[in-house]
Every structure is written in structure tokens, then in C-alpha cells.
Amino acid sequence: MAKITFKENLCKGCGMCVNACPKNILELDKTRLNVKGYHPAVIKDQEKCIGCTSCAIMCPDVVITVER
């Protein structure tokens, strides 16, 4: 069981986390904009997260916190 959280208003929608996730459970939410005007990254299926921290390691804006 692992959990990731986003400081969403820091996200720039770059997609680096999406590409880094080995479980393919991240996506940019095209239905919303954050305060910066970007589509923020979200997790589609928290249950499948293995807490590997790959997403957080590749995020240039230190948006992601990982717990496991």
C-alpha cells in the first residue's frame, strides 16, 4: 500500500511523472486547470501505486510526496 499526493498548484503539466511511472497510473487531467493554468497531473488508480518514487524523482517542480 502506497500513497502519492500532489501539491497541485505547483504542477506545470509537463508530463514527466506520467512518463516515469512504471504502472502507467498517472495522467494529466485535461478537464481542469490549476492556478498556474496547466492541466495538473493526477493519479488514476491509487490502489496500483507501489510507492517506487519514480514520478517524484522525475518531477522538476517537486510537486509529489510519496508515502508507503
Added chain:
Amino acid sequence: MAVVFDKPKALTDVPFHYCPGCTHGIVHRLVAEVIDELGIAGDTVGVASVGCSVFSYNYFDCDMVQAPHGRAPAVATGLKRSLPDNVIFTYQGDGDLAAIGMAETVHAATRGENITVIFINNAIYGMTGGQMAPTSLPGQVTQTTPYGRDTSVAGHPIRVCELLSTLSGTALAQRVTVDSVKNVNIAKKAIKKAFENQINKRGYSIVEVLSTCPTNWGLSPEEALKWLQNNMIPYYPLGVYKDVTAEKEA
């Protein structure tokens, strides 16, 4: 559950101004993680340079000095010589370090100044809008080389680690990149060694980080990482060019 990844303490809460997907942010975080792990935030003085990373003084939660363009190694020399017990690092891009600051860089290295240099090589001038840098690749299209860098006119790119590794004062010259989780971890180890070398009084340590500039390369963040892998790494091979600690161990 325990927190296994969070923002390092040596970063302030100020949001980075960098473009989406710019790998400057990853390198900032690695430097801050190393400062945390070594417990040196209270003793560290960073020297910000001129270029996209000019505002790094807002992001690192330690004392920071802003140097004139290219002069970060000279400012760092003054800081280190007057405050020998403090840890001094510079954070410089290729326009700053390899163009206007090349003299300061070469002389700081050959004097063996006991400082740590984090060098971002993204093969272009970022902040000023994408002009050719000393590190732009042969054939690379930039604002000032619209038909591609012609080496018969504009000369050849400078391989900074190779060049500095020939100088006796250089303790560490290592080239890394941050295009994947594996390489980010290697980059962090190199940055940590560059700080530890200073604490152990070994001399000038430089870590060159091949980095992306999605904005001025005109690519998406994902495409920029691929461009780096396909074009920069072949010209600028990753690896250790000089490491006095390895030579001592061998």
C-alpha cells in the same frame, strides 16, 4: 505509512520559475537533498550565476550571493578563502560557465580552489531566448545559427569536463544527466561527492549535468529528453573524467 519522498528542507517554498519540464528543477532538488544529507545548510553559501538559474538564490534555503555574469568562480574563490570552514558552491549554466566565465572557470580549477561547481549544459542560451552557446552542437539550429551551427564559422563545441580534467587542480570532473530515474540517482551521487570533496579539502570539483531546454529547443518535455539522449550524450559522453579519490584508492 511513512513519507519516503518529500521536498528537501534546503529548498525554500518559493515555486520555481523554470519552464514546464525544464530539468533545472531536478538538479536544484538534488543539490538541496545533498545539503540536507550532509547537514550543511547552516554552513553553505551558494553563488548564483547569470542565466535562467539567476533566481536560484530564491530557491536554496542557505546563504546565497549573486555573481556578475561568468564571475561565479571568482566570487566563490573569495568566499572560500575568507570563510574556509564554510561550504561554497556555484550553480552555473553553459553561457555563464563556458562563454563569458571560461577564464574564471579554468583558473579556479587550475588553482585547485576548494569549491563545488554545478554546471548545467543544455547546449543553448536559455534566458536570453535561444542563442548559440559554446556547447551548442554542430548543426544545431538556434536563434543565431538558423541554418545550424556551422563549425567552419562558429567553431566546435567545448567539452568542459574533458578540458578541465587536464588541470592538476581539478579533483573531480564528472558528466551526468537527469533523463531517467537511474541517471538522476547517478547525478545525485556525483553531486554528493563534489560536496564531500570540498569538506575533505580535495580541490575544485565540477559536476556537469546534461540538461534540457524544452522552450528554446522547441520541443515538448518528453521530446527534449529524447533529443538529449540522441544528440547530446553521443557528443558529450557521460562518465568520470577525473577523480582524485579514485586515483588515491587505486
